Amino acid sequence: MHAHPNRFHRRNVESITAEEIEVYRRSTMDLVVANISSDMAYDGGYVNRDGTEVERGEYKPAPGATYALSADRLARIQKTFDLGYAVHADKPIDVLEARANDQVAVMPALEGADALEGDIKNLHEMHKNGLRLIQLIHFRNNELGHTQTWPYSPGGLTEFGREVVQEANRLGIVIDMAHANEETVADILELSRHPVIFSHGGVREFTDHDRAVTDDQIRAIAEGGGIVGIWPHGSHISTVAEMVDYIEHVIKIGGVDHVGIGSDLRGVSKYVIGFDEQANFHAIAIELLNRGYSDEDVGKVMGGNFFRVWVTVSET
Numbered sequence: 001m002h003a004h005p006n007r008f009h010r011r012n013v014e015s016i017t018a019e020e021i022e023v024y025r026r027s028t029m030d031l032v033v034a035n036i037s038s039d040m041a042y043d044g045g046y047v048n049r050d051g052t053e054v055e056r057g058e059y060k061p062a063p064g065a066t067y068a069l070s071a072d073r074l075a076r077i078q079k080t081f082d083l084g085y086a087v088h089a090d091k092p093i094d095v096l097e098a099r100a101n102d103q104v105a106v107m108p109a110l111e112g113a114d115a116l117e118g119d120i121k122n123l124h125e126m127h128k129n130g131l132r133l134i135q136l137i138h139f140r141n142n143e144l145g146h147t148q149t150w151p152y153s154p155g156g157l158t159e160f161g162r163e164v165v166q167e168a169n170r171l172g173i174v175i176d177m178a179h180a181n182e183e184t185v186a187d188i189l190e191l192s193r194h195p196v197i198f199s200h201g202g203v204r205e206f207t208d209h210d211r212a213v214t215d216d217q218i219r220a221i222a223e224g225g226g227i228v229g230i231w232p233h234g235s236h237i238s239t240v241a242e243m244v245d246y247i248e249h250v251i252k253i254g255g256v257d258h259v260g261i262g263s264d265l266r267g268v269s270k271y272v273i274g275f276d277e278q279a280n281f282h283a284i285a286i287e288l289l290n291r292g293y294s295d296e297d298v299g300k301v302m303g304g305n306f307f308r309v310w311v312t313v314s315e316t
């Protein structure tokens, strides 16, 4: 439900590479959500097309620059399809067709809707250019709402945030609440007429990390038909078995239809042992099978639930 294949959005690569897509194909993943961190223009850490490196720092991007940077990265995802390395996950059926042809489907996504720069026309333009999932908030309080990351400030969805939720519902774009603070999550859940996901995080039961969800949030997300995605971040969880404890906690509170995996592949520097940089999704499935879950339930966790949400969202 959440990855940065190839770290393509920060590096100066023409497209996501064929080798990187192969990592997913080998792990029998049918669909990869490729995220552009659209707040990059505010904090650097990326390379421009002319090869100039933008160091980490604090920036005040000129009007239009944040959108332009993400639009450029979106074009690079499109290039991945033009080169035949992967198939655009435009509609759910495309994933099934790609799978039948032994190909991987890629869903273009924004991590943080900062790229919209507060203008709904930018959402329309990006949707036209292939965007199918939008995580509203990343590391800063943006035009839409408030982050869960320090320095904290109170507040939920803004007027523009509300407009984006309603428009995403209308267009059939999946909404992702990861990184949003509790008030913003509550506002999204109340407003969205479709299920919403929380793509990558932990659970408060086992960690007090600010990116973890409370049991009440798990219940609310599940009641709306959505999903909590568990994040195999090696600094928070050490082994695949421990990761599956997290998955089981969400199953206990919200049910097996409301959990998934947000690998964040290439987004963090360290993964749980046994999953690793090679994205060993099989290890998670095997651990679930060893704990007695049925093939059907394991399929739901490994991606079936997310696919169901997308089908629901796209049938607007």
Ligand SMILES: [Zn+2]
Pocket (backbone or CB within 6 Å): 111, 178, 179, 200, 264
């Ligand atoms: Zn993230």
